[in-house]
Amino acid sequence: MASDSTIILLGERGEIKPKPRGETRRFSLGRFALVTITLFTFAFLYVPIAVLIVFSFNSARTGATWQSFTLQWYERVFSNARILESAANSLIVAVLSTLGAVVIGTLMAMAMERYRFRGKGVWDGLLYLPVIVPEIVMGISLLIFFAAVNISRGLLTLVISHIAFCMPFVYLTMRARLADFDRSVEEAAQDLGANEWVTFRRITLPLLMPGIISSALLAFTLSLDDFVISFFVTGVGSQTLPVYIWGQIRRGITPEINAISALMLVLSIFLVIAAQFIQRRQRT
Amino acid sequence: MIQVFREHRSLRIAGLMGPGAFWLVVFFLIPLLIMAVISFMSRDQFGFPAPPFTLGNYWDVVKDIRFNPSISFVGGLNIRLFDGLYLELFWRSIWLSLVSTIITLLIAFPVALFMSRLPRGYRSLTLFLVMIPFWTNFLVRTYALQFMLRGNGPINTLLRALGLEPIDLLFTPAAVMIGLVYGNLPFMILPLYTSLEKFDWTMIEAANDLGANTLQAFRRVMLPLVSPGLVAGSILTFVPAVGSYITVELMGGGRTNMIGYTIAQQFSASVNWPFGSALSLLMMIIVTIAAVLYFRSGRGEQRTVL
Numbered sequence: 001m002a003s004d005s006t007i008i009l010l011g012e013r014g015e016i017k018p019k020p021r022g023e024t025r026r027f028s029l030g031r032f033a034l035v036t037i038t039l040f041t042f043a044f045l046y047v048p049i050a051v052l053i054v055f056s057f058n059s060a061r062t063g064a065t066w067q068s069f070t071l072q073w074y075e076r077v078f079s080n081a082r083i084l085e086s087a088a089n090s091l092i093v094a095v096l097s098t099l100g101a102v103v104i105g106t107l108m109a110m111a112m113e114r115y116r117f118r119g120k121g122v123w124d125g126l127l128y129l130p131v132i133v134p135e136i137v138m139g140i141s142l143l144i145f146f147a148a149v150n151i152s153r154g155l156l157t158l159v160i161s162h163i164a165f166c167m168p169f170v171y172l173t174m175r176a177r178l179a180d181f182d183r184s185v186e187e188a189a190q191d192l193g194a195n196e197w198v199t200f201r202r203i204t205l206p207l208l209m210p211g212i213i214s215s216a217l218l219a220f221t222l223s224l225d226d227f228v229i230s231f232f233v234t235g236v237g238s239q240t241l242p243v244y245i246w247g248q249i250r251r252g253i254t255p256e257i258n259a260i261s262a263l264m265l266v267l268s269i270f271l272v273i274a275a276q277f278i279q280r281r282q283r284t
Numbered sequence: 285m286i287q288v289f290r291e292h293r294s295l296r297i298a299g300l301m302g303p304g305a306f307w308l309v310v311f312f313l314i315p316l317l318i319m320a321v322i323s324f325m326s327r328d329q330f331g332f333p334a335p336p337f338t339l340g341n342y343w344d345v346v347k348d349i350r351f352n353p354s355i356s357f358v359g360g361l362n363i364r365l366f367d368g369l370y371l372e373l374f375w376r377s378i379w380l381s382l383v384s385t386i387i388t389l390l391i392a393f394p395v396a397l398f399m400s401r402l403p404r405g406y407r408s409l410t411l412f413l414v415m416i417p418f419w420t421n422f423l424v425r426t427y428a429l430q431f432m433l434r435g436n437g438p439i440n441t442l443l444r445a446l447g448l449e450p451i452d453l454l455f456t457p458a459a460v461m462i463g464l465v466y467g468n469l470p471f472m473i474l475p476l477y478t479s480l481e482k483f484d485w486t487m488i489e490a491a492n493d494l495g496a497n498t499l500q501a502f503r504r505v506m507l508p509l510v511s512p513g514l515v516a517g518s519i520l521t522f523v524p525a526v527g528s529y530i531t532v533e534l535m536g537g538g539r540t541n542m543i544g545y546t547i548a549q550q551f552s553a554s555v556n557w558p559f560g561s562a563l564s565l566l567m568m569i570i571v572t573i574a575a576v577l578y579f580r581s582g583r584g585e586q587r588t589v590l
Contacts, residue, residue: 033394034394034397034398035398037391037394037395037398038394038395038398038399038410041391041392041395041469041473042410042413044466044469045413045414045417045466045469045470046413046417047432048425048428048429048431048432048466049417049420049425049428051428051431051432051438052427052428052431055431055438062436064434064436064437064438064440064441065441103303104303104304104307105304107299107300107301107303107304108300108301108303108304108305110300111297111300111301112301115293115296115297115300117294117297123301123305123308126308126313127308129312130312131519131523132519132523132571132572132575133316133523133568133571133572134523134524134526134527134544134567134568134571135524135527136527136529136544136547136548136564137316137319137527137547137564137567137568138312138315140319140547140548140551140560140561140564141315141316141318141319141564142311142315143551144315144318144319144322144557144561145311145314145315145318148318160311161311163307163311164307164308164311164312167304167307167308168308171304221419224421225419225420225421225422225423227421227422227423227530228529228530232551242421242423245423245424245427246423246530249427249534250533257427258431260424261421261424261427261428264420264421264424265416265420265424268416268419268420268421269416271419272412272415272416272419275415275419276408276412276415
């Protein structure tokens, strides 16, 4: 079956150039190995998720024997005030921190890409640090910080922290986009009499928009996904959805969690499609 | 106002850099510095930091290290020179993370290679299939894996139905390893794919024409050119693995302890902020050294791959 799919997936030739000399045999063996590994890997990645979704419709409360199809866990999710509240918190935090991270990250990328100034190298290094500092360290250092300056934990501390860890990713994405940016368009606009503000509003910003949108999607997902940092900076009554899920998982088996997980998966698929769509449009 | 900004270059730079720089310093750098300071403080009766300053927290990490060479055959060949609770903890964390990174790499490389050589349409399809787990909540995915491996989970139910012995994998070091690989695979595949997609295969042909065999062509031509993806993927896998908390709890049940998990405990279950801060600082130093060494080892422009 795997060798059939080799032909289906790669075509008779695919984009692999035909090998002139007598190497076909060895290469098809290698190709067979690649297909097998890839299929197993995708199965490994998807089977647990698929099983979880299937069991979110199972009426049995515990165990993995199939009883009957039910929607009751989904009904419970939508009638549970705590779940709805944490979902709302997650959304509020994600929207606000995406806005914040995108604005300050983009501005910083513009400064770093377009100007030379003293201390630039230091900032360059600093902006990489959040990528290599384990999130648990970031979480507890923020916990200590908020305790030290006496800010009580809640939505505000969540937003502040989420901006802090999303911003470097926005920055890195935008910096890469800005590096490819053709500045002659801006010069042309200025030659035609546009001042800098008009040039920015009418030329730079629209051209950067696809990059801004994809970095916003990245920040939004990072924020929605985050558990570890949120866990340490969240307060009573400001739980995000992952923090709520964590509490439920630790308490034991709750089929509602399967239903929430399935819903979150659907959301991720939607976000990926949105991101792909934007990239596609950008290319044309 | 706008006039001022227009005329002064340094003001404009300050305006652009300002908010981001502020955020980075106040909500990233200063918290880390405070954490570093606290790691040199004593604890009060509740476990919170209190004066006087001390080196005690670091001493607690190293004080029980003894030179005690031993060889055992439990779980393969085990050669140990030193003993020590926290030494072992750090060593186990680094070892598990390293092995999981290597396994992830060994799986991800062929997958990314295969994806990069597919015709365009299939390439976007497989890319899409990697993006979904990449963007799906890590906690939810780890929970899904735990659900699969539970004592009365789907795998064991199936095994029992087939009349086979159920497997008792959950809450073992192996389960933690599987969890780390499962969780990090997308983060390895994606950067590797980005590098491999750009790779010009005629270079291999050129190498072959110049007399290189497949292995030489791979090592001398392909590896250097895909190293940015390799480095990015490995760092994105190794760093979270060392500090992992979710995986240790859900897959290991807290029994296979790792450093990130122990740190979290100092701030929740058994409160001891100064000691937790000391452990965090040590972990950060180790991770940073590992990352810098690794960055250095792969030459070329790394910034292009996120």
